[in-house]
Amino acid sequence: MRRLTSSLAALLIAAGTLSAQTTREEPAPTGKKEKSHAGINLSLWKNIATQPTDTVGSTCLNLGLFSAMNRLNGLGVNLLAGVVRQDMNGVQAAGLANLTGGSMRGVQVAGISNVNGDHLAGVSLSGLVGITGNHAQGVIFSGLTNITGNRTGGIIIGGLLNITGGHSSGVHLAGLANLSGENFNGATLSGLLNIAGANMQGIQVSGLGNISGETMRGLQIAGLGNVTGGTAIGAQIAPLNVTKDGKGLQIGLFNYYKGNFDGFQLGLVNANPDTRVQLMLFGGNRTKLNVGARFKNRLFYTILGGGTHYLDFSDKFSASFFYRAGLELPLYKQLFVSGDLGFQHIENFKNKDHGFPARLYALQARVNLEYRLTDRLGVFVTGGYGGSRYYNRGVTYDKGVILEGGVVLFKY
Numbered sequence: 001m002r003r004l005t006s007s008l009a010a011l012l013i014a015a016g017t018l019s020a021q022t023t024r025e026e027p028a029p030t031g032k033k034e035k036s037h038a039g040i041n042l043s044l045w046k047n048i049a050t051q052p053t054d055t056v057g058s059t060c061l062n063l064g065l066f067s068a069m070n071r072l073n074g075l076g077v078n079l080l081a082g083v084v085r086q087d088m089n090g091v092q093a094a095g096l097a098n099l100t101g102g103s104m105r106g107v108q109v110a111g112i113s114n115v116n117g118d119h120l121a122g123v124s125l126s127g128l129v130g131i132t133g134n135h136a137q138g139v140i141f142s143g144l145t146n147i148t149g150n151r152t153g154g155i156i157i158g159g160l161l162n163i164t165g166g167h168s169s170g171v172h173l174a175g176l177a178n179l180s181g182e183n184f185n186g187a188t189l190s191g192l193l194n195i196a197g198a199n200m201q202g203i204q205v206s207g208l209g210n211i212s213g214e215t216m217r218g219l220q221i222a223g224l225g226n227v228t229g230g231t232a233i234g235a236q237i238a239p240l241n242v243t244k245d246g247k248g249l250q251i252g253l254f255n256y257y258k259g260n261f262d263g264f265q266l267g268l269v270n271a272n273p274d275t276r277v278q279l280m281l282f283g284g285n286r287t288k289l290n291v292g293a294r295f296k297n298r299l300f301y302t303i304l305g306g307g308t309h310y311l312d313f314s315d316k317f318s319a320s321f322f323y324r325a326g327l328e329l330p331l332y333k334q335l336f337v338s339g340d341l342g343f344q345h346i347e348n349f350k351n352k353d354h355g356f357p358a359r360l361y362a363l364q365a366r367v368n369l370e371y372r373l374t375d376r377l378g379v380f381v382t383g384g385y386g387g388s389r390y391y392n393r394g395v396t397y398d399k400g401v402i403l404e405g406g407v408v409l410f411k412y
Contacts (some may be wrong), residue, residue, distance in 0.1 A: 088116075120148075152180075168196075199230075208240075216243070241267075268323055269295050269302050280305065282406020286362075286386065287320045287344075288313065294408070299327055303340070310346045311356065318356075320346045324366070334372040341365055346388060360397055362388040372407065378408040 018310065040061045060074035067076065068083040076082045078093045084092070087102040100108075103119040114126045120136040130142040135151045136405040145161040146152075152172075160176040166181045167187075168180040177193040184196040187203040194204045194211070195382040204210035210220045212228045216236075220226040225240035232243035237379075241250040246261040255267040280292040292305025303324040310318045326340025344362040352358040364386030372378040387399030 038278045121236055268304065269294055270297065272297070274298070276411060279409040280406060282404050284402060284404030286310065286402055301328060302327055311348065311351060318346065318348045320344050336370045338368045338370065339366065357390060357397060359391060360388040361391060362386050364402060366402060372412055376409065376411055380408060380412070381405045
């Protein structure tokens with residue numbers, strides 16, 4: 001310990017001598033003259049150093065525990081923290097934090113945080129948080145969060161969040177969410193949410209949802225939903241896809257556009273302001289009593305519903321859930337013909353204890369004739385063919401003709 005103390009003291013004395021040889025008087029911004037040092041700064045603490053903290057010059061080499069200096073043009077290494085009042089050009093490393101009042105150009109590495117008051121250009125690696133007051137460009141990694149006041153570009157990786165107040169570009173990866181206050185260009189991937197406050201051009205991929213406030217050009221993929229407040233040009237792929245206007249492709253369980261859409265929607269339900277939601281009540285020889293919701297556009301429609309007693313009424317309760325998609329065309333005045341293909345899931349519940357399969361699935365085809373009595377009431381008859389099969393083996397359980405009839409309620 002005595003040797004370490006003696007060696008450090010000798011370094012401080014030597015560096016102080018070198019620093020004194022490079023000292024000159026320079027006018028400070030306040031009008032007072034301050035000492036300007038350019039060279040080496042060895043520091044135990046910000047006030048115990050070979051270079052005073054009130055210098056207006058620059059430092060080319062800084063080694064210490066906790067250092068404060070005017071500018072750093074070179075290398076700065078501190079066990080605790082390094083503070084640069086103006087710009088840092090070079091390499092700055094600290095066990096806890098690096099703080100630069102102006103711009104950083106180069107490399108910053110800190111165990112907890114890198115903070116820059118103005119621009120960042122280069123590489124920033126921090127254990128928890130990286131903060132830049134204005135623009136940030138380069139490779140930025142933080143264990144928790146990256147925050148930029150204006151523009152962000154490059155490869156940005158945050159353990160939880162990447163937040164930019166203005167425009168963003170490049171590749172942004174976050175464990176939780178990527179948030180851009182204005183436009184985003186590039187690829188953004190997150191575990192939960194991606195948000196672009198204005199326009200998005202590129203790719204958004206998230207575990208939960210993607211949101212673009214205005215125009216989306218590119219690809220959105222989400223585990224739950226994609227929402228575009230303006231025009232979506234490209235592809236939206238998620239269980240729920242929503243846009244005001246669109247051109248391209250929507251693939252999901254529920255697809256919706258509010259205005260105009262030039263493209264193709266592929267989903268269980270495709271809806272827009274002109275979609276008519278109609279209630280269907282019908283009976284048949286397969287599932288005896290049924291209720292369904294028909295989502296009808298100009299030509300195409302989809303039906304979601306369920307029914308009871310796939311088996312006979314004399315058996316225990318059984319039920320089914322079905323989905324159908326088809327096309328309808330006019331025949332004569334209020335008479336229409338339609339055809340659809342459907343999938344049906346069948347649950348036999350307690351009937352499985354009496355020799356019936358626990359569950360089945362069926363593929364079916366139907367042709368329907370529908371007559372509209374009024375604007376809110378119609379009647380229809382159906383003929384078709386279908387067969388039910390086991391889920392766990394490629395064997396047909398039964399097959400045959402389908403006969404159904406019922407009514408359609410609500411506005412056409």
